[in-house]
Amino acid sequence: MVFCGLYKASFKGKGATVPAESENTADGAVETQEQQQGGGGSVATDGDRLVELYKKMVLIRTFEEATQRGFRQGKIGGYLHVYIGQEAVATGFLDAYKEGDRVITAYRDHPHVLLLGSDPKAVMAELYGKGTGIVKGKGGSMHLFDVEKGFMGGYGIVGGHIPLGVGFAYAQRYEETDHITQLYLGDGSISNGAFHEAVNLSGLWGKDGMNPCLFIVENNQYGMGTSVERTTAMTDLAAKFDAYGVENEKVDGMDIEAVLEVAHRAADRVRETGKPYAVEALTYRTAPHGAADFFEKYRTKDEIKQWRERDPIGQLEQKLIEREVVDEDGIEEIKNEMKETIQEVVRFADESDEPPLEELYTDVYTGGGVYTGEEG
Amino acid sequence: MPEMTYREALRAGMAEEMERDEKVLLMGEDIGVYGGTHLITDGFLDRFGKKRVIDTPIAEGGFTGAAIGMAMLGLKPVVEMMTWNFSFLAADQIIQNAAKVRYFSGGQVEVPLVIRGPNGGGVQLSAQHTHSLENMYGHFPGLKVVSPVTPNDAKGMMLTAIRDPNPVIFLEAGALYGTKGEVPDGDNAVEFGKARVAREGTDVTLISYGRQVNLCVRVAEKLEEEDGVSAEVIDLRSLRPFDSETIVESVKKTHRAVAVQEQWRWFGVASEVASIIQEQAFDYLDAPVIRVSGAEVPAPYARNLELAAFPSEEAVAQAARQVLYQEVSA
Structure with missing residues (x-):
């Protein structure tokens, strides 16, 4: 595996490793420029492009904050897992998405579907349990889908979605396309058998160019409340892929430019070779695990604070201001614009009707006649 | 009417659908080079190639889940469970994904998948290799569960299972693979839900x-x-x-x-x-x-x-x- 040397320092929190301030921006940018020659300019340094990505990240965060409020108000039921702190990861990788690609993730799935261009109103309405929801009120927060946009779902069983993504990648090559699958998984799934079985298959099928699967490990340091160090003696999660012949590297998941560089390079490589590749993005969930994670006994306030200093949105804001792409007023303007958008999104969700009861028995089977549940 | 064994009937059903529809592919442990533990897929690797006849590692959850993913993108995998006893290792995939993903995606995907293999006992395989799982899988809405006993139904229900756009649990009478019965030539598809x-x-x-x-x-x-x-x-x-x-x-x-x-x-x-x-x-x-x-x-x-x-x-x-x-x- 490739280790970028980004993560020099670690500190003793309750188990999490905090990456040191990234020092590779300049090197990374140069590398990127070289690689992107002929491919349409730098992915990292284009100011307008960074502003667009900034807007997306702010949209996600504003959306997530609204879901937290909705949960507290009792408007959202079930579980609610938000992506606050991790925005640079999905935003960077999905920048490399091309039409026809497929994306799959676990249950922290709101940003992925939003980044693929799904209507935030339909996503919020789903969380509110409404008939206008993106899956008609049948899945909720953990099961967002937008197949037309390439989003093949959020899944609720840790590790359980990984084999599906490997199957997508096989199908993509079976049909002789150049599409790839972006398969997101959390650090918590790495100790699950499904991960090992699926990555083994991916490596094996990749030998024949039959598995264009880009594994993106969103290592937010904790599987619910258990730190990586409390789940495995070998905490280098990227290196786990070595066992199955899947090449891999790590990236600072708090730095959108670093993520972008890896994302495009890795996606291109997977697309060209039909072989899987894995990237461990080191990131941090500054929000609680789920909306019912009140006490956070598993980590210290100090640890959260240290990671907040490396907040991906804050970092990008600073860069945009330093590079004079946007001034502080401009930043404020973007934030207000997103707030207004999300207010409208929440209003839509709130005012939408619940799904009609006739929907209870639809979508259980396909084909054939009307299913009533009396057929066995 | 021509006679064939239960084994030959299964084989005929799968081969005919593979000839008819290029989206049909087979996966399972030792189904290719070895020819299948019960020789159901003997000769398929030579006939259809390794892209469509996939020998898998012994990882039921992994390959069943991968097959579900393939099905969600429109392929029609037929997965062999060497015996249904091993399907407990794939139960999370079968129950949590195959049976439910259509529902919790609000009808956005289909899972045209067949999982087949010998079910039940009778050949002295003892505790861990003897189960009849029809009630277990029959419990879950979203799955179809069939259990043919005649060679005619073995072939006819295999044709129907592969053509069905839903996940089908195909429980074969493993003790009867060698039994003979009449099977008409051509398409004898047997409708599900009819005793x-x-x-x-x-x-x-x-x-x-x-x-x-x-x-x-x-x-x-x-x-x-x-x-x-x-x-x-x-x-x-x-x-x-x-x-x-x-x-x-x-x-x-x-x-x-x-x-x-x-x-x-x-x-x-x-x-x-x-x-x-x-x-x-x-x-x-x-x-x-x-x-x-x-x-x-x-x-x-x-x-x-x-x-x-x-x-x-x-x-x-x-x-x-x-x-x-x-x-x-x-």
């Missing part, structure tokens, strides 16, 4: 599925010979969807029923049969419905113990005589 009257009769209905159907037919012949009783035998064939109508119609005629299953009695298919009959034909019944089931023990190895653990001709005949209020030996 088969394996033998017509007027005095008592024996309801079963899988290899126990053959047992029931033998018992019916014995009852005719020894008691002059005319027993009707119903082969359910399809457990989800379930054909209540054929059972109820039969019981309205015979007024007596025995449900026979190899699996354990508690929470099993026979209980479902008994319940349906009392709900829909209560006034027609002249006796309580009796269930004949496997012994409530893990499957034993020794031949005599194994035979004692499964329904026997004697046990079924005795149950039939009991619902007919004939004298029953102690």
Whole structure:
């Protein structure tokens, strides 16, 4: 595996490793420029492009904050897992998405579907349990889908979605396309058998160019409340892929430019070779695990604070201001614009009707006649 | 009409669909180079190539999940479970993903998947390799569950299973792979959700599925010979969807029923049969419905113990005589 040397320092929190301030921006940018020659300019340094990505990240965060409020108000039921702190990861990788690609993730799935261009109103309405929801009120927060946009779902069983993504990648090559699958998984799934079985298959099928699967490990340091160090003696999660012949590297998941560089390079490589590749993005969930994670006994306030200093949105804001792409007023303007958008999104969700009861028995089977549940 | 074995019938069903539809592919342990543990897929690798006949590592959850993913993108995988006993390792994938993803995606995806393999016991494989899982998989909405017993149905239901856009649990009568039966040439697709009257009769209905159907037919012949009783035998064939109508119609005629299953009695298919009959034909019944089931023990190895653990001709005949209020030996 490739280790970028980004993560020099670690500190003793309750188990999490905090990456040191990234020092590779300049090197990374140069590398990127070289690689992107002929491919349409730098992915990292284009100011307008960074502003667009900034807007997306702010949209996600504003959306997530609204879901937290909705949960507290009792408007959202079930579980609610938000992506606050991790925005640079999905935003960077999905920048490399091309039409026809497929994306799959676990249950922290709101940003992925939003980044693929799904209507935030339909996503919020789903969380509110409404008939206008993106899956008609049948899945909720953990099961967002937008197949037309390439989003093949959020899944609720840790590790359980990984084999599906490997199957997508096989199908993509079976049909002789150049599409790839972006398969997101959390650090918590790495100790699950499904991960090992699926990555083994991916490596094996990749030998024949039959598995264009880009594994993106969103290592937010904790599987619910258990730190990586409390789940495995070998905490280098990227290196786990070595066992199955899947090449891999790590990236600072708090730095959108670093993520972008890896994302495009890795996606291109997977697309060209039909072989899987894995990237461990080191990131941090500054929000609680789920909306019912009140006490956070598993980590210290100090640890959260240290990671907040490396907040991906804050970092990008600073860069945009330093590079004079946007001034502080401009930043404020973007934030207000997103707030207004999300207010409208929440209003839509709130005012939408619940799904009609006739929907209870639809979508259980396909084909054939009307299913009533009396057929066995 | 041409005769073929149950094994040849399965093979013919899969091969014909693979010829007809390039989206059909096979996956499983040792199905390619080895030819299949039960030689169901012997010759397929040479005929269809490794892209469509995939030898997998021993990782049921992984490859079943991958097959579900392939199906979600429009391929039609037919997965071999070397035996259904190994499917516990894939149960999360089958139940949590295959059965439900259409529903929780709000109908955005289909899972045209077949998982097939030998189910049930009878060949001294003992505790860990002997299960009848029709009630387990039949429990979950979103799955279809079938259990053919004749070579004709083995082929015809395989054609239907592969063409079905839903996940199908295809439970083969593993002990009967070598048995022969008539199978017509060409497309003999058998509709799911329709039971088969394996033998017509007027005095008592024996309801079963899988290899126990053959047992029931033998018992019916014995009852005719020894008691002059005319027993009707119903082969359910399809457990989800379930054909209540054929059972109820039969019981309205015979007024007596025995449900026979190899699996354990508690929470099993026979209980479902008994319940349906009392709900829909209560006034027609002249006796309580009796269930004949496997012994409530893990499957034993020794031949005599194994035979004692499964329904026997004697046990079924005795149950039939009991619902007919004939004298029953102690």
